[in-house]
Amino acid sequence: MKTTPEILMVDDNPADIDLTSEILAQSKGRFHVNAVTDGVEAISYLRHQGKYAQAPVPDLVVLDLNLPRKDGCEVLSNIKADPALAKIPVVIFTTSQASTDITRSYKLGANCYLRKPGNLPEFVAVVQSMAEFWLGFASLPQREKR
């Protein structure tokens, strides 16, 4: 039986979380989207700490770079350094177009770097293609038993 893909979105902008969730809710595939708004929360979520003890293991992490408390690059390197988490694909989804951010993210093990487009039609297209590719076409590692 195919389980519903789980997405963890890490973004401090509630508008982007709303919009992304809505676009995913309206797309063909079915996804569960969970969101946290800072880097420390993201790591707690992924490690099932505290209130996240029952949180599902995500199939895809969508990570903003500019985050409070622990920035996106730190979260990314924490994930990739943790044997239990390293296999989860991480898509960087950010406003930054700086080549330093792009290079650094890939060096830290990001699986994909997407820039948030400045207008609605492109934003919709990017989110839909991301979900279609990562949770449709791509073969993902087996989800860890909990």
Next chain:
Amino acid sequence: MLPNPTNGKLRILLVEDEPADVELALRALRQAGLDAIGDVAQTVEEFTDLVRKNSYDVILADYKLPNWNGMGSVEVLRQEGLDVPVVVVSGSLGELTAVECIKGGAADYVLKDDLARLPEAARRAMREKKLRSDHKRAQEELARSNQELEQFAYVASHDLQEPLRMVATYTQLLAERYKGKLDADADKYIHYAVDGALRMQKLVQDLLALSRVGRPGLRVRSTDCTAALQAGLQNLETAIQESGARVEHAQLPVVMADSSQLVQVFQNLIGNAIKFRGSETPVIQVSGEAKGKEWVFTLADNGIGIPAENTESVFVIFRRLNTREEYPGNGIGLSICKKIIERHGGRIWVESEVGHGSTFKFTLPVTAIEQQGERTEP
């Protein structure tokens, strides 16, 4: 270097081997009201040591010394990066040597048997030095404030993008969700808001592009202009297809330039030629040829042209000659071109007549200029 602890007295370094001549020079200055304290150096080592330790107002250097030449002091100062005026004080050397001293960087030349002229020579040398350092300070100040302004423009336009993205995206979402569900006025207002946000985005992006041109890191290297032009045309693909524009060009030269900036220049100029087209299908002719020490590029179009009185002001930022309804745009494109070309050491201008097309020309030096902190790559 220590501050000048002389209480208003001049601090002078004499390059002189005759104690009597030292006394005569100082006396000549004092008689003219220039109270001076003098140190004496006879060798290049003593001289170097003293100028490193002390700050002198003026140096009086004898031309002939037993083991040294007074003009050597100019060389030492240059190596040490010090700007202290040197007045050569010497027995008669002949006109040729005197001229050589001045050409070599001495501020003045005074004969030992005409020391009455020394005070005025010293005063003038110090005046000139002050003018030089004032000028240098003003230039440094200007460069710093320019850099701050550019940094500000960069940060401002960069940080404006994020909130602007929110406004653009969500007004578009409003338009999509509620079009026809409110009333005609609401649709119109939402349309204004979306249009405004998208225009502001373009403006912010162009301002960012403009401020990027001024940032350090110009990568000057051998650049094939035919390829740069083609890259620019590729970026204009939609506009070219929609307008049916034809761009004619022969082989363009290979120049020393930052290739991505050159692409931008071609793109902006040809984009303008297409945008400001007349009733005819746009035809743009591009050529580049060597003239003396520079390349001259020409982009001639058959568009609406520019009134003669505006051929300079079109390069000024935000300057637009037409209403936004007729021709959209924000008046940054040509100022980006101007900034890029001038940064490469070239010039840009336009020759035009209303109704008879415009011919934009720009030059690039055949040998690339090297700017501070920037690289020239082969």
